[in-house]
Amino acid sequence: MKHLLFSLLLLLKLISFAQLEQINLHQNWEFRQVGTEKWYMAQVPGTVHTDLLANTLIEDPFKAGQEEKLKWIEYEDWEYRTSFEVSPDLAQMENIELVCDGLDTYATIYINDQIAGYSSNMFLQQQIPIKALLKSGKNDLQIVFQSPINKKKDEALKSGHQLPAGSEKEEVNVSPYVRKAAYQFGWDFAPRFVGCGIWRPIYIRAWNSVRIADVHVQQKELTKSRAIVNLAIELDGTNPKGTYLLKCDDLEQKVNYKSTSDTLNLTLEINNPELWYPNGYGDQKIYTKTISLYKGKKLIDQKEVRFGLREIELINQKDEFGTSFYFKVNGEDVFCKGANYIPQDVFLPCVKDKQYRKLLIQAKEANMNMIRVWGGGVYEKDLFYDLCDSLGLMVWQDFMFAGTVYPPTYQFRNQVADEVRYNIKRLRNHPSLAIWCGNNEIEVAWHNWGWQKQYNYSQKDSVELWNNYKLIFHEMIPQFIQQLDSQRPYTPTSPLSNWGTAENFKHSSMHYWGVWHGGDPLEAYHDNVGRFMVEYGFQSYASYELLAQYLGDDLTLNAKSVLDRQKSYVGNSMIEQNIQKYYGSIDNFKDWIIANQNVQAYAMKQAIQAHRKSSGYCMGSLLWQLNDCWPGVSWSIIDHSGQPKKAYSEVQKQFSPVIVVVDSLDDEIHFTALSDKSEAFKGELKVSLVDFNSNETLRDFKTSLSLDRHEPKMVLSIKKDKLPKGFTPNSAYLSYQIQTQKSEEVIFSDFFFFCPPKNRPIQFD
Ligand code: BMA
Numbered sequence: 001m002k003h004l005l006f007s008l009l010l011l012l013k014l015i016s017f018a019q020l021e022q023i024n025l026h027q028n029w030e031f032r033q034v035g036t037e038k039w040y041m042a043q044v045p046g047t048v049h050t051d052l053l054a055n056t057l058i059e060d061p062f063k064a065g066q067e068e069k070l071k072w073i074e075y076e077d078w079e080y081r082t083s084f085e086v087s088p089d090l091a092q093m094e095n096i097e098l099v100c101d102g103l104d105t106y107a108t109i110y111i112n113d114q115i116a117g118y119s120s121n122m123f124l125q126q127q128i129p130i131k132a133l134l135k136s137g138k139n140d141l142q143i144v145f146q147s148p149i150n151k152k153k154d155e156a157l158k159s160g161h162q163l164p165a166g167s168e169k170e171e172v173n174v175s176p177y178v179r180k181a182a183y184q185f186g187w188d189f190a191p192r193f194v195g196c197g198i199w200r201p202i203y204i205r206a207w208n209s210v211r212i213a214d215v216h217v218q219q220k221e222l223t224k225s226r227a228i229v230n231l232a233i234e235l236d237g238t239n240p241k242g243t244y245l246l247k248c249d250d251l252e253q254k255v256n257y258k259s260t261s262d263t264l265n266l267t268l269e270i271n272n273p274e275l276w277y278p279n280g281y282g283d284q285k286i287y288t289k290t291i292s293l294y295k296g297k298k299l300i301d302q303k304e305v306r307f308g309l310r311e312i313e314l315i316n317q318k319d320e321f322g323t324s325f326y327f328k329v330n331g332e333d334v335f336c337k338g339a340n341y342i343p344q345d346v347f348l349p350c351v352k353d354k355q356y357r358k359l360l361i362q363a364k365e366a367n368m369n370m371i372r373v374w375g376g377g378v379y380e381k382d383l384f385y386d387l388c389d390s391l392g393l394m395v396w397q398d399f400m401f402a403g404t405v406y407p408p409t410y411q412f413r414n415q416v417a418d419e420v421r422y423n424i425k426r427l428r429n430h431p432s433l434a435i436w437c438g439n440n441e442i443e444v445a446w447h448n449w450g451w452q453k454q455y456n457y458s459q460k461d462s463v464e465l466w467n468n469y470k471l472i473f474h475e476m477i478p479q480f481i482q483q484l485d486s487q488r489p490y491t492p493t494s495p496l497s498n499w500g501t502a503e504n505f506k507h508s509s510m511h512y513w514g515v516w517h518g519g520d521p522l523e524a525y526h527d528n529v530g531r532f533m534v535e536y537g538f539q540s541y542a543s544y545e546l547l548a549q550y551l552g553d554d555l556t557l558n559a560k561s562v563l564d565r566q567k568s569y570v571g572n573s574m575i576e577q578n579i580q581k582y583y584g585s586i587d588n589f590k591d592w593i594i595a596n597q598n599v600q601a602y603a604m605k606q607a608i609q610a611h612r613k614s615s616g617y618c619m620g621s622l623l624w625q626l627n628d629c630w631p632g633v634s635w636s637i638i639d640h641s642g643q644p645k646k647a648y649s650e651v652q653k654q655f656s657p658v659i660v661v662v663d664s665l666d667d668e669i670h671f672t673a674l675s676d677k678s679e680a681f682k683g684e685l686k687v688s689l690v691d692f693n694s695n696e697t698l699r700d701f702k703t704s705l706s707l708d709r710h711e712p713k714m715v716l717s718i719k720k721d722k723l724p725k726g727f728t729p730n731s732a733y734l735s736y737q738i739q740t741q742k743s744e745e746v747i748f749s750d751f752f753f754f755c756p757p758k759n760r761p762i763q764f765d
Contacts, residue, residue, distance in 0.1 A: 019300050021093070021206040025084055025141065029198075034077035034144065045349040047104070047197035048078045048145070061346070062550045062630055064561035067191040074149050074194035081142040084204070088136045093206040095238055096131040098141070102200030105180040106146040112139055121179035122199070123379055123400055123419045125426075130204075145196035152177040155407070161461055164404045164451045167192075167567070176404040179415055182376040184346060188568045189625065189634035193346050200349075200381070209300050210237030210244075210257075212293055217307040217429045219487065220267070227273035227309050231291060233264040245294040266291065275330050276308030276431040278369040279392030280337075280657060280676055282330075284308065286389060286431070308389060308431025314489035316496075322506025325496070325532035326619030327394070327434060335615050335676055335710055336394065337608075337655040338370035339363065339626035339637070340535060343377040346629050356383050358642055359627055364391040366648060367655035371395055372494075372534065372622050375440035376402035379423045388432035395432045396534075396622070398494065399423075399477060401439035405446065408468035416472055420480050428485040436481055438473035438492040441511065448498050494534045504530070511535035511624075515603060516574055516635075521581075522599075525607040529614045537624030537635035538603035539568065539575060544590045546631045546641050556589050565632035575599065584758040597646035598757070604637070604647045608654035609661040613672050615710040623651065653750065658707065658738055660685055660715070662752040667720055669752075673705050673738070674712035681707040682741040685715055689723065691732050692761045698724045698732055705738065729754030730761075 030039040031051050040055040049070065052058040058073075059066055090096070098109065103119035103126060110116060112135065117128035156163070156172045165173035167186040175185040186192030205211075213236035221228035231248065235257055246253045246266050255264045274285035286306050293301045313328040327334045344351040344359065363371060371388060373380055375398030388395050399420060406412055427433055445451060446469065452462050473492045481490045496508035499518075504510070510530030514520035516538055520528075525536065541547065544555065551561040557572070566572055575596050579586060582602065583595040604623060611621035628640040637647040653659075658675045675681040687701040703716045737749035757763060 019207055019209070020211050021090065021204070023084075023090075023204045023206075025082060025098075025202045025204060027082065027084075029080055029082045031078060031080045034079050039081070042080055043349075044080070044082075044198045044202060045102075045200050047195045047199060047347045047349060048073060049193055049195045050347050050350060051197070060550070061191075061193055064551045064564070067193070067564070070193065075147050077144065077146050077150075078196055079142060079144045080198060081140065083138050083140050086134050086136055086139055090204075090206055091134055091136045093131075094208045095211075095236075096129070096134060096204065096206040098126070098128045098130045098202070099205050100126040100128070100198065100200070100202045102198075103143065104145075104196050104199045105148050105178060106151045107196075108144045108146075110140075110142040110144070113142075121415050121419055122181065123179055124415075124422050127205075143198060148178045148180060148194060148196070149174050159407065161457060162455050163407065163465075164445070164449075164455060166403050173404075176406055177412070179400075179419060181343065181348075181378050181400070182402050182404075183342065183629065186567070187376060189342065189632070189636070190346060190567065190629050191632075195347065197349070207237070207301070209295060210235040210240045210293070211301045212236075212291060212303040214425060215291060215303055215305045215429070216263075216425070216484075217305055219307075219309060219311075222273065222275075222309055222311060225272060227270040229268045229270065229307070229309070231266045231268065231289075231305065233266065233291065233293075235262075235264070235293075242295065244300075245296075247292040247294065248289050270309070273309045276310040276389075277392060278329055278334055278394050279364055280367065280369055281332065281334060281392075281678065284390055284392045284431075305429060306386075306389070307429050310431055312394070312434050312489065314435055314491065316489075316491065316508060321531070321617060322503075323497075323508045323531065324619075325508045329394075329434075332678070333619065333710060334369065334394075335612070336370040336532070336620035336622065337676075338368040338372065338393070338396075338620075338622045339366075339651075340372045340374050340622055340624045341377075341380075341626050342374055343629050344627055345640070348378065353383055355642060356381075356387060359638065360384070360387045360391055360393060362638060362642075362644065362648070363393055363626060366652040367657065369394055370434065370620070370622060371626070372437075373397050374402070374625075375400050375437070379427070382426070385427060385430040385432060389430050393432055394434035395430070396435050396437060396494075397427065397433055398437045398440055401442065401473075403441055403445060405442065405451075405465045405469050406472065408464045413468075413472060413476065417476060417480070420477055421484065424480060424484045428488070433488065436477075436485070436488055436490045437494050438477055438490070440494060442469065442473070443493040444495060444498045444511070448500065495530075497530065499528065499530075507531065509534050509620075515607075516568075516570060519574065522578065522603045522606050525603070526610040529610050529618050531618055532620035533607075533611050533618065534620065534622050535624040536607050536621075538578075538600045539633055539635050540597045540600035540645055540647065541565075541575075541593045541633040542628070542631050542639040542641075542645075543597075543643060544593050546639055546643065547593075550631050557592060562589075567632070567634075578603075582756045582758060594646075600635075600637075600645065601647040601650040605650050605654055608651065609659070612654070612659060612674055613661045613712050615674055615676075615712055619710075621655075653748070656748050658683070658705075659748055660736060660738060660750070661712075662734065662736070662750075664752070664754060669718045669720065669734075670714055671703075671716040671718075671736070672712050673707055673715045675707040675709060677707075678709060680709075681705065683747070684739050684741065685736060686739070687716065687718075687734055687736040689727070689732050690735050692730075698727070704741075730759045733760075 029042040029044045031042040042051045104122040107119040111133040152174045163176035183190045214234040216232040218230040495511045497504040499512045578599045579595045586592045625635045628636040631640045661672045663670045683705045689698045734752040
């Protein structure tokens, strides 16, 4: 009965869209462990861990102790199967493909017991011609996943040396050999769950004649009065040669497709174009156009393209201070405010569309304008970039390489080439995509982290690994970008400059980890400002309530279940030390977490204020990290359940368009104001010195503000000896606010304390 219904639906679809068919294959899946008898229901898209959980064959992997207990799953092979009906009409179509948007990772795909194709890269879509394997009626589809560990362990062993993988605690580091999300092998914010599965949509695509396979939107000219946009169109079909008619709006063009490598061009002229701007700099105009392809009079395919018009440049060149690193959008310098994004779950298909929406809206509401998709995760799904387009969040897109060097083999580089080409083509039309970045931290690591010694590389090994690195990130990838997306900036790695020396802070992109990894005090952010801060961060635990959902109630900091969540080699020492410093001793774990989140918020405040106060010199502040992939402890400002931590509201405040930063020096208190607004800002700063105990205002100060974009100004200086007699750091605090001149609307307010929270008679948190 089910099958009958399925074929009927299929037929209906065929009648309604005679040319191109797409039939999702997400129904009736089963799975089992290879070598066992029984099949269980499976969810597709999905993962083996979540399928095992849904069948109550395992406990929730996020519960205490499960990470260790469920390790066996990664050494096993897993098979998935379903069947689907093919109507005689479908079977007769000229082109039929099985499209797998993402298979994780080593898979053999069988149709009716015959091998149809293979997958060996989670980041690559498979398009497998299957016409010859299909029959009318019921067809079987089976996908067998091989354990990535078993698959690559021998190759790793044979190489004679380990490749680095900081968070893999195994006897052999396999992750560098596998094109699978690196964080799933364990990271300093993530547990290790090396799973497999059909993690993205899977469907049949069938068409007669040709289909529009790709449209590359190329902005050729952009002035106030007009934009010229070329649509470069690729066709796909077994015999695509011929003459076609292309239509878009009222444009019609006869085109001749000569060979399969041909591109058809349709040039649009847009008068008085509206531009796309980052959040805070203007609106986000998105143009939508439909391209129709005709053969003779017959419409054979249609495709909708969305694009935005804007110019993004990366200015990374020598300047008066050292080497600049900033973005110009539509000719204006942009101060990038944002965060690093990691996958929203260890088990990626669990993340619902509404979670994407919620998280990215949270980013926009925190006054961010840039998100970095970090290289140890995944190239995100289309929805992510669509949301960034419409929210004005520029995307810093790493290619998925992080924290290791890669096997110096032709076969590996070939995989990389396919993956890079596919993802560039998939993402290049998004106006939000601001920069491609080769990888996360590989160059700083190679030059500073002592891998050569740690892994005992011979001179020959080192030369070979480094040459392979350069080939991939300095030659191959930039060449692909030149061919496929030549207008987008590329930077080979992040950061370009290491935080070790003062000189390095004068140059290019920077990850500053003196606070946390280097043990620096939180105030050190003020002395360590680079030209573009791509990473900096401080850890906090998720709320007690969220942890308790997975670990049970009655938690203590030193419980094994809690300690198991801490994946950073630094452990809890930096948190503990700073709680002591600012809050004193706290025994109760609930209160300790609150203090921990407050310390993180304070740390983010110091960092963002330091970076923004140096606007002009420093032009970017991307905190590490926006979100979490499981309920635990990490540098995130939003936890795994989507709940903002305390730091979120602090970040939101400090990323406001206009802020004031207070510095208490020995004799004076300085107020520095700055604005990101495009028009000059006029307003007033009001400051009150308030007595802690009586809550009385002891003295008021005010000054008018006139600020130009990205030009921080010292607007007020108060001599400490002019403060009322009896003032001590523990007796009063400053409350200050900025209001606009026109409407007297308060657009920013904050406090400044002269003493740590533990010395304050009342708490504000
Ligand atoms: C950054 C990232 C990650 C890591 C984080 C915290 O440098 O690139 O590798 O999770 O540090 O240590």
